[in-house]
Amino acid sequence: MAPEERACAGLFLAFQYPVEIPGVNNIYLLKAALNAIRKSRGEDPLDAVEFMKLVRERMKLVKMNEDLMNRAVNEGFSGGEKKRNEIFQMAVLEPKLAILDETDSGLDIDALKIVAEGVNSMRSSERSFILVTHYQRLLDYIKPDHVHVLADGKIIKSGDENLARELEERGYDWVKKEAAAA
Amino acid sequence: MNAAVDNPTEPGVIEHYQSEYARLIGELSHDPLRDERKAALERFAATGLPTRKVEAWKYTDVRPIAKRSFDNLQPAPAVDDEQIKELRFGNLDCHELIFINGRFNAELSRLDELASGIRVRSMAAALAEQSSGIEDRLGRCLKENLHAFTDLNTAFMQDGAVIEIDHGVNTDKPIVLLYLDSATEVPTASHPRTLVTLGQGAGATLVESFIGLDDTSENLTNNVTEIELADNSRLDHYKIVQGGLKGFHVGSINVRQGRDSHYESHSLALSGNLTRTDINTRLEAEGATAILNGLYMIGGRQHVDHHTRIDHLVPHTNSEENYRGVLDDNARAVFNGKVYVHRDAQKTDAQQSNANLLLSKTAEVDTKPELEIYADDVKCSHGATVGQLDETALFYLRSRAIDEATARSLLTFAFASEVIGRIRLKPIRERLEHIVLGKLPQTKQIGEFV
Numbered sequence: 001m002a003p004e005e006r007a008c009a010g011l012f013l014a015f016q017y018p019v020e021i022p023g024v025n026n027i028y029l030l031k032a033a034l035n036a037i038r039k040s041r042g043e044d045p046l047d048a049v050e051f052m053k054l055v056r057e058r059m060k061l062v063k064m065n066e067d068l069m070n071r072a073v074n075e076g077f078s079g080g081e082k083k084r085n086e087i088f089q090m091a092v093l094e095p096k097l098a099i100l101d102e103t104d105s106g107l108d109i110d111a112l113k114i115v116a117e118g119v120n121s122m123r124s125s126e127r128s129f130i131l132v133t134h135y136q137r138l139l140d141y142i143k144p145d146h147v148h149v150l151a152d153g154k155i156i157k158s159g160d161e162n163l164a165r166e167l168e169e170r171g172y173d174w175v176k177k178e179a180a181a182a
Numbered sequence: 183m184n185a186a187v188d189n190p191t192e193p194g195v196i197e198h199y200q201s202e203y204a205r206l207i208g209e210l211s212h213d214p215l216r217d218e219r220k221a222a223l224e225r226f227a228a229t230g231l232p233t234r235k236v237e238a239w240k241y242t243d244v245r246p247i248a249k250r251s252f253d254n255l256q257p258a259p260a261v262d263d264e265q266i267k268e269l270r271f272g273n274l275d276c277h278e279l280i281f282i283n284g285r286f287n288a289e290l291s292r293l294d295e296l297a298s299g300i301r302v303r304s305m306a307a308a309l310a311e312q313s314s315g316i317e318d319r320l321g322r323c324l325k326e327n328l329h330a331f332t333d334l335n336t337a338f339m340q341d342g343a344v345i346e347i348d349h350g351v352n353t354d355k356p357i358v359l360l361y362l363d364s365a366t367e368v369p370t371a372s373h374p375r376t377l378v379t380l381g382q383g384a385g386a387t388l389v390e391s392f393i394g395l396d397d398t399s400e401n402l403t404n405n406v407t408e409i410e411l412a413d414n415s416r417l418d419h420y421k422i423v424q425g426g427l428k429g430f431h432v433g434s435i436n437v438r439q440g441r442d443s444h445y446e447s448h449s450l451a452l453s454g455n456l457t458r459t460d461i462n463t464r465l466e467a468e469g470a471t472a473i474l475n476g477l478y479m480i481g482g483r484q485h486v487d488h489h490t491r492i493d494h495l496v497p498h499t500n501s502e503e504n505y506r507g508v509l510d511d512n513a514r515a516v517f518n519g520k521v522y523v524h525r526d527a528q529k530t531d532a533q534q535s536n537a538n539l540l541l542s543k544t545a546e547v548d549t550k551p552e553l554e555i556y557a558d559d560v561k562c563s564h565g566a567t568v569g570q571l572d573e574t575a576l577f578y579l580r581s582r583a584i585d586e587a588t589a590r591s592l593l594t595f596a597f598a599s600e601v602i603g604r605i606r607l608k609p610i611r612e613r614l615e616h617i618v619l620g621k622l623p624q625t626k627q628i629g630e631f632v
Contacts, residue, residue, distance in 0.1 A: 033583045
C-alpha cells in the first residue's frame with residue numbers, strides 16, 4: 001500500500017523527526033489531509049467553518065499556539081513544537097491506529113506531559129496506539145496495555161506495564177540472553 | 183572576445199538587416215537617432231549575433247534567431263479589446279500602455295489621470311517630437327553593456343515608452359507596459375526601448391509584461407530598458423515573460439543608481455522558445471541597494487537564460503540576489519550572476535543565491551555565480567544548488583493522505599513560492615501564483631493549499 005492509502009485506511013505515523021516543509025501551510029495541509037481521508041470513507045469534505053471549529057477544539061488538547069497553525073509545516077518550530085504538532089495532527093485526523101515513533105525523544109518534561117495528555121485523551125476502544133520508545137519515562141504518563149520488546153526486528157518478549165519497569169531497572173541484556181537461550 | 187572572426191550570422195542575414203535599415207531610414211522623415219542608429223548597425227554588421235564562443239552566450243545558442251530573416255518594420259496586426267481583456271491587470275489600479283508587436287496602441291491603453299510630476303508617453307511619440315533631446319538621454323545606461331542585440335535595438339527602435347517621475351513624486355499607481363505578440367505571416371522582430379527616469383526621492387512601480395497571444399508566432403521581441411535612479415529614489419520593477427512556445431525574447435535591463443537609491447527587480451520567465459534577460463545595474467553612489475529576484479519555470483524544449491551583473495563601484499553599497507528555477511522535460515536554463523566589486527567599493531555587502539529544481543532526468547541547468555572582488559573589506563557570499571524534490575518531505579505529505587502527484591506539485595509550488603512570496607504588490611503576486619499553479623499538474627488540488 002502507498003503511504004497515502006495507509007493514511008486513508010486509518011493509519012497515522014507521528015514522526016521522530018517531523019520534516020520542515022517551507023511554503024506549505026500547516027493548516028491547509030491538515031485540511032487537505034482530513035478531507036482526503038473523509039473522501040476515502042465516502043464522507044463529504046468539511047467546509048472551512050466546520051474545519052476551523054474542529055481545529056480550535058483539538059488545539060487545546062496539545063496547547064498549541066494558534067500562530068503556529070498559520071506557519072509553514074514545522075518551519076522554525078522548536079523540537080517540542082514539532083512533536084506537539086504531530087499529536088495535534090493526529091487529534092484532528094482521528095486514526096484507527098497511530099504509530100508514535102520516539103515521540104518522547106528530545107522533549108522536556110512539560111512538553112512530554114502535554115503530548116501524553118493528548119494521547120490519553122484520545123484513547124478509546126476504537127483506537128490503538130503503538131508507542132515506540134527506548135525509555136520508561138513516557139510510560140509514566142501513558143499507561144500501556146501491552147509492552148513488547150523488539151530486537152533485530154522481532155518481538156522477543158511481551159508483558160504488561162510491569163515489564164517496562166523491570167527493563168528500566170535491569171536493562172535489556174537479560175531479555176536478550178533469555179531470548180537467545182530459548 | 184572579438185567574434186568578428188567567427189561571425190555565425192550568415193552574410194545574407196546581415197545584408198537583410200542592412201537593407202531593412204535602409205528601408206527604415208527611408209521611411210523616417212524626422213529621426214533624432216540618425217547617428218546612433220548608423221553606428222549601432224555598423225557594429226552589428228561587423229560581428230553579427232554572438233556565437234557560443236562568446237562567454238556570455240556560451241550556453242545559449244542564438245542560431246534559431248540568426249538564421250531567420252525577420253521583418254523589422256511590419257506594422258502591428260489588429261488586436262481588439264476582447265482578445266486582451268483577460269491579459270490586463272484587471273484588478274490593479276494602474277496606468278497601462280499596450281503594445282502590439284512592439285507598437286504602442288493608444289486605443290487599448292489607459293493613460294488617463296496621470297498625476298502631476300509623472301510623464302508617460304510612447305517612445306514613438308518622443309522620437310517624433312522636434313528637439314525633444316531624447317537622443318542625449320538614450321544609451322546612457324547602456325554603454326557598458328552593448329552587444330549585438332542591443333545594437334539591433336538601437337538601429338531599429340521605433341517604439342517603447344518614456345517614463346519620467348519628477349523629484350519627490352511618489353506614485354502608488356503602477357505603470358504597466360503590456361507587450362503582446364501576435365503571429366504574422368512573415369516572422370517579425372520588434373525592438374522596443376523603454377527609458378525610465380526617477381528624480382531625487384521619487385518612487386514608482388514598473389511592470390513590463392511580455393505575452394505571446396499564440397503559440398504559432400515565431401516573432402522576436404528584442405527589448406532594451408534603461409533606468410536612471412537619482413539619489414534616494416526607489417523603483418520596484420517587474421518583468422514577466424510568458425512567450426508563445428515558438429516565440430523569441432531577448433531583453434536587457436540597464437540601471438544606474440544614485441546615492442541611497444533602491445532598485446528591486448523581479449524577473450519571471452514562464453514560457454517561450456528562447457528567453458534571454460540581462461539585468462545590469464551600477465551602484466554608483468554610497469547607500470545604493472539592488473535587490474534582484476527571479477523565477478524561471480519551463481518545460482518542453484524551452485530555454486531560459488538570465489545574465490545579471492551588479493557593479494559595486496563605491497563604498498557602502500548593497501546587493502541581494504535570489505533566483506530560483508523549476509525545469510521539466512527537456513527544458514534548459516542558464517543562470518549567470520556576476521557581482522563585480524570595484525577597487526574602491528569597501529564595505530560592500532553582496533549576497534547571491536540560485537536554486538534549481540529539476541523535475542526530469544533530461545532537464546538541464548547551467549548555473550554560474552561569479553564574484554569578482556577587488557576591494558579587501560567586503561562581505562560577499564554566493565551559492566548555487568541543483569536538486570530534485572525532497573523525498574522525506576514527499577513521504578511526510580503522503581503519510582498525511584496527500585496523493586503522490588498532488589504532493590509533488592505542492593512541493594514544486596512551495597519551491598517557486600519562495601520567490602513569488604517576495605512580491606509585495608498583491609494583484610501581481612496573486613496573478614503569478616495563479617500562473618504558476620496553472621503550470622503544474624493537480625492544479626485544482628493544490629489550489630486548496632494556497
